[in-house]
Amino acid sequence: MSLSSALTIATSSLKATQTAISVTSNNIANADVAGYTRKTVAPQTVIVSGLGNGVSLAEIQRQVDAGLEKRTNAARTQSAEALIIAAYLDQLQSAYGSTTGDDTIATKIGDLSSSLQALSTSPASDSDAQKVISDLADLADTANGLTDSIQDLRQEADQSIADSVAAVNAALHNLDELNNQVMRAQATGVSTADLVDQQMQQIAALSEQFNISYFTNANGAVSVYGPGGVPLLTDNVHELSFTPTSPIDATTLYDPASSTGLSGVSVGGQDITGFIGSGLMSGLFTVRDETLVAEQKLVDNLSAGILDAVNAAQNAGTSVPAPNSLTSSEPITGTDALNGSGTLRVALLDADGNVQSYADLDLSLYATNDDLVAGLDAIPGLSAGYDADGKLVITSDDPNLGVGLGQISGGVGASNETLSAALGLNDVMVRSADGKLSVRSDIATDPALLARGSLSTEATLAIGSKGVASGDASAVNAMIDNLAADRTFPGGGGMATATTDIASYAANLIAHVAVSASEAEASAEIKAGTLSSLESSLAGKSGVNLDEETAELSLLETNYQAAAKVVSVVQEMYKTLLNMI
Structure with missing residues (x-):
């Protein structure tokens, strides 16, 4: 192996280790940040003419179980409604x-x-x-x-529905902007891992409000569909509409077939209230239009x-x-x-x-x-x-x-x-x-x-x-x-x-x-417990363990020192060779 090859290999190791140290340091810095997931970067051998010629790094990855993440969001929907x-x-x-x-x-x-x-x-x-x-x-x-x-x-619930609709619309616009940032970053080869964390935080916020489905497109943008399969975020945002009512008395009721009375939630003129099957918004409609009306x-x-x-x-x-x-x-x-x-x-x-x-x-x-x-x-x-x-x-x-x-x-x-x-x-x-x-x-x-x-x-x-x-x-x-x-x-x-x-x-x-209050509280505790268990599992798989990250940082420091030593030795060899001429 030539001295130039040795120098190239050692230099690639230095660069790769520097990137890995940066990723690990970022993990440690964000250990307590809500929604942050542990990032890793995998080394891979550089092959030139069939021979190893140093090391490079793959794309920075989020360490997340996507299936567990979806199950956690589904539990978040159920828990919010029960609570x-x-x-x-x-x-x-x-x-x-x-x-x-x-x-x-x-x-x-x-x-x-x-x-x-x-x-x-x-x-x-x-x-x-x-x-x-x-x-x-x-x-x-x-x-x-x-x-x-x-x-x-009922009046309070009606206003809370309006607040929920505003929160959903804000989350959709935030996610739409994040989608744009992810697509730009992906097009220029910049890591999107941290942006994806933020996308998933908005998905979690939406999941709390009502039942949604979502998927990530090839360009990194996330599409979201709401109750009844209505599109909420595709190439653009489809906002929810709701009109709060005041005052509300015992005769003020919700009738989807009537233009008077309490408002439902609609998207593009389509009333989707009947399709909202779970989540905070579902609970608010249940309270406003069913539970309290019956009481x-x-x-x-x-x-x-x-x-x-x-x-x-x-x-x-x-x-x-x-x-x-x-x-x-x-x-x-x-x-x-x-x-x-x-x-x-x-x-x-x-x-x-x-x-x-x-x-x-x-x-x-x-x-x-x-x-x-x-x-x-x-x-x-x-x-x-x-x-x-x-x-x-x-x-x-x-x-x-x-x-x-x-x-x-x-x-x-x-x-x-x-x-x-x-x-x-x-x-x-x-x-x-x-x-x-x-x-x-x-x-x-x-x-x-x-x-x-x-x-x-x-x-x-x-x-x-x-x-x-x-x-x-x-x-x-x-x-x-x-x-x-x-x-x-x-x-x-x-x-x-x-x-x-x-x-x-x-x-x-x-x-x-x-009895109804006691039963509701018991149900809420069970569903909150399920959510907490799933969040703990998700954190265990995707969260940052400071002990592990510190140990990894020490290992990377050793690797960096070794690669630097190789560079130093090769430089000394070059100097000796030049002195011989």
């Missing part, structure tokens, strides 16, 4: 309170029952009546608070039970003094069939509950609501008609007299409710258009308007006699019985249809949310 659902259910549980809490909707129902028991023993007590009204208001506020909490969480229906079921229980009793009773005017809770269509039977007593009462006049109406004689209104309006001293909203209004012509109703027999409709209850003429609790409960405004300010007894159903009433007997607590007792009676609550949201009393259903609802 966000668990987080929202945890907040929902906080709003409902614990099963042993003393300030929940179940305890509010208990408080109301207790105050009703006190009023039943002293029905003439306005202070006891005021306590009942206060407990009714507290119960309404608590039910409304649950609705507010649910809708606030609102359960709260509505409870509220409906409360309304029915207290209003049925109030409508069957009469306060002293009786209200001067009664108005139906909802608009009434005059031509609708009344479907009434039995006898309704209508009385005009003075401030002490004494009968001034009365009439008994045979409800079977009135085919429609209009017929009933005409019959009521024909009673002397009474006016009946519809207000501007289409609600039935029954008013005493004398402002000093009140209107009392009593269902002597029969009722209205398939459930045979009292006419007053069917039309909501004397409700104590009302529900607004947005589903909120409240105590009827006049009763809230005047406890005397809370019905304690009932209009007498004696065959005949003497004018001037008591329309409501002194000490009568029949309406109060009816309210107590209604709250304690079993009724059927529709199922939904993981709760089965139940036949139970209102307080028990409220307690079951709290327990249901607690």
Whole structure:
């Protein structure tokens, strides 16, 4: 071997070792950088005319198990979805309170029952009546608070979807720029290993949001396809679109077939919401459009039970003094069939509950609501008609007299409710258009308007006699019985249809949310554990081990010194040879 060949070989070794030292040093410097993978460069023999002529280095490579990397991203998608659902259910549980809490909707129902028991023993007590009204208001506020909490969480989820869409679009644009840098580097022979690390970091960010598929093209650019196979990044970015909604209430829903309501996520005008099967975004849609909507229906079921229980009793009773005017809770269509039977007593009462006049109406004689209104309006001293909203209004012509109703027999409709209850003429609790409960405004300010007894159903009433007997607590007792009676609550949201009393259903609802939150947390922990295990495996295969890199650096230093020695020896030999000439 000639001296020139020896020098060439030694010099190539120096260059190769310098590059290897640079790669190893870079590994050590980036050991704690998130997303960085260990880089290696493999030496290869240079062959000239069949003979070894030094060493060169192959392209710098990322030490990554691509299959494990994809499995880790898939686990990241699953974990993100489970974690966000668990987080929202945890907040929902906080709003409902614990099963042993003393300030929940179940305890509010208990408080109301207790105050009703006190009023039943002293029905003439306005202070006891005021306590009942206060407990009714507290119960309404608590039910409304649950609705507010649910809708606030839906509002939060909706905004978080908008944030997720912005994060996806930002990641796609970042990846598109990285693709351009990789293609330029590859075209000029520059290592792309570190740029590929950054590409995969963007892929990881996308994987957290929803289910994607991706592959690397021959030119080094990464193409990404989203839910339903929709292209997100090809030669250019296909952005996601989403319009956040505010405010959101119980009536605000997502319907992909409608142009109104909550927004879905679309790409190029195509709604892909239904294809988003996992990930953070999927969890947010599940919470906004399914979980919390179902929970609102359960709260509505409870509220409906409360309304029915207290209003049925109030409508069957009469306060002293009786209200001067009664108005139906909802608009009434005059031509609708009344479907009434039995006898309704209508009385005009003075401030002490004494009968001034009365009439008994045979409800079977009135085919429609209009017929009933005409019959009521024909009673002397009474006016009946519809207000501007289409609600039935029954008013005493004398402002000093009140209107009392009593269902002597029969009722209205398939459930045979009292006419007053069917039309909501004397409700104590009302529900607004947005589903909120409240105590009827006049009763809230005047406890005397809370019905304690009932209009007498004696065959005949003497004018001037008591329309409501002194000490009568029949309406109060009816309210107590209604709250304690079993009724059927529709199922939904993981709760089965139940036949139970209102307080028990409220307690079951709290327990249901607690169980759902616990199950979601357990699922999130399992999926987070799976992700953590895969990330650890990936880090073990692709991460930087400082001990190994330090040892490698020492070996390279030795190799460098050996190659430098060869160069030095060859140079001395050249010098000796020149001196001989």
